[in-house]
Amino acid sequence: MPPHNPLSAWTFGPIRVRRCACGSVGCEQLHNKVMTDMSRRFFVGGAAAMLAPFALGPGLALAQIAPSKPRVLLTNLRLFDGSGQRVREGVQVLIEGDRIQALLGASEQVADAEVIDCQGKLVMPGLIDAHWHAMLAGIPEMVAMTSDVGYLYLSAAQEAQRTLLRGFTSVRDAGGPSFALKRAIDEGMVAGPRIFPSGAMISQTSGHGDFRLRTDLPRADNGPLSLVERVGVAMIADGEDQVLRRVREQLMLGATQIKMLAGGGVASMYDPLDSTQFTDKELRAGVAAADDWGTYVMAHVYTPKGIQRAIRAGVKSIEHGQLADEESVRMMRGEGVWWCLQPFFDDGEGNAYADPQRQASKRKTSEGTEKAYAMAQKHGVKTAWGTDILFNPKNTASQGRHLAKLTRFYDPLTLLAQATGVNGELLALSGERNPYPHTLGRIAAGAWADILVADGDPSVNLDFLTEPERNLRLIMKGGKVYKNTLG
Template sequence: MTPQQPPASILIENVRVFDSLRSGLTPLTSVRIEGRRVAAIGGGAPGARTTVIDGGGRVLMPGLTDAHVHLFAVGTSLAGLTTGPTGTGYYNALAEAERMLMRGFTTVRDMAGDVASLRQVLDAGTFPGPRIYPSQAAISQTSGHGDFSDVHESASTFSCGAHSRAEQIGFLRVADGRDQVLAAVREQLKRGASQIKVMAGGGVASPYDPLDVLQYTPDELSAAVEAAADWGTYVSAHVYNDEGIRRAVAAGIRSIEHGHLAAGPGTLELMADEGVWLSTQPFVESDHELTNPENAAKNAQMCAGVADTFGWAREAGTKIAFGTDLLLEPEKAGLQNEMLTRLSTRFEFPPAEALSIATSGNAALFRLSGERDPYKAARLGEITVDAWADVLLVEGDPTKDLTVLGDPEKNLVVIIKDGRIHKNTLG
């Protein structure tokens, strides 16, 4: 692959900057981009090879980030992934990556799916799309949230058991016992994972596990943490229920995915004390259409806990990351922006605080990947000198009204990622 080169220089003039590190906007200023990074804020005249954009007093902000996506699954239905040709998921992921970028999301953390190769072609500029932090296959115990084998089939841990389609396409990996968990973690790291995801409790869409069940023993979870730490990175855990959260924290898990069924503020205080992230989603029931009554009931139970979890986390000072977790319903992929606006409209975050969570806040979580961080050469999620040049020019003021980001086609007038202009309606 031959990387495409960004413009030599971009000067964005006459803008108010939300750098994501402060709650307010700067006075009118300019931002210069050289190559792939922010070179200067304020001052300077355009050079001979400079692309000049007059911001017209609009707000310039960092590109949005999403801490929980499934690029391999968001553009394809369950039937498409499980019964269709293998290539369908990859091509749909490529198409969805461009749509995600055009919604303003310039960096995402992928929490299950074979996307390491997709990251490479996007980073090379061969196709448009966000930066990706891949987890590769999510790791699950037998009968856990990642076990989608048929109930009559022998467990794959036995020599007579077959791997499910979800395992065959690299979306999930079933592993039981310390040795298998060690091997499964190392397998994902070999395949390009920047962090690891394990299933530590029951799930909504999975067939065998009620939300209250615990998944993986403390020793198995510790094994995953040890193997990831040997590669300089961390483990995140899918888990809703309170005891599962506490077990994951005790094992050294650094990021709790979901956490909507925490039993009370004490669990969020524990997470805050241990520096563990709550990577959660502002779900409402209609986000997922589940025809099976048992799955629908689990979805309702989970969504009922969203507001309490957000409230307890804010009171405890728990580090909050924003994600969407949309998958297997391609027609709903566009909810990504609406879910962001809910942080303010439904769950009472001040707009500027919500913006910081979805930019520099998420970026701080991403940096836990340490030596496995594919973008560690510069800062993400902020507009500061030498940061990656991922910026959005917005019609309206999202620090006062987050809903302007709910209509990216209309209100994102310029989208720049990695120093490349992907959208410019200003001419």
């Protein structure tokens, strides 16, 4: 008798599929391939559909409010357009569908438009967090490592809605299985920001993404994947061939850019902060695979040696880099590499760690943060902003405050431009893999209609972003309103 095939009869709703009875090896192989693909697609689609009934909690579902007319006119406002220039008056914003159609003079009339009186308040682009973990920010580390995947998605769906209500209309996801969440948001099943997913972080053995226990070692060449790999948080790859495979898998799943871990970190258990990870050839293999798909690699790395190796390999965005030296920063500037910095201050608002080694690593990165911001400005490096809130549900509510406190380094208008128009330029590096191929982070003709109306004056400070529930009066994404307390 032929061996039992668990996919020989598979039920999808009312449809029951049976394998071909001809018995040929070719038909059998084709059948197994099709059924495996169907089951994978069913799981991914099912995970997205599973999110639909869940919102912020009882009575707190976040609904889209579609305009009653084909166009919307925002009037009586002060405009920050995301460029970093001063706030303007005497302008109106005309929206049609999901994009901004035009900026008009204050006296121009528009027929057949729903008028929203902004009451003299600030109108600005939706915020962009360029280093966010949509699946991992709002849960503790042990919950992430031990929970069912379904629970992780439900938790992430709630956090996505909270993220949007904090005024963040787009995020670049820096690692985690956020593909189904992105799909559910794009299809309107749940509310949340636009997600640029990296998929699983690519890590070497013993690297920043190797969360296995010591008792899991050694792993045979054909050994099973670890839990973290199976869930899609990180993938371990050693050697050029494995790097190519793992990067290509994430691209197949829909990654808009690739995250490679090129050095030690704070959140990982075993790798020292000063360790350099992946060889030149391994990094180049990942960069080549991403480049072949028209996109780029972002690299987690802190130290000068790791930064310089990543840049030589063709990485386009250095994530963190708080231990950089002058030579590394000049190299970033010379090669046109982005520096995505986060405010890792020892002020009680960063990610918390109980382990003494991780606490020591956190202190080192905190000490390097001020120097990093100073060098970025001194050398004119293209600087993006992100939070990297990780395994810290108590800290996600402070997302806007992580931006506001950086006015110690930048004037508020420049800083707000960093979290809107500048971050939008970084997201556009995804090229043909960009799932939202219009301008983000700007209020200009043709840009996505991702708009906030706020009580605040960014020429003075950004403190209004620390209390979004009170100060963000209207939140619009893609021309749909998710919050309006203008009255």
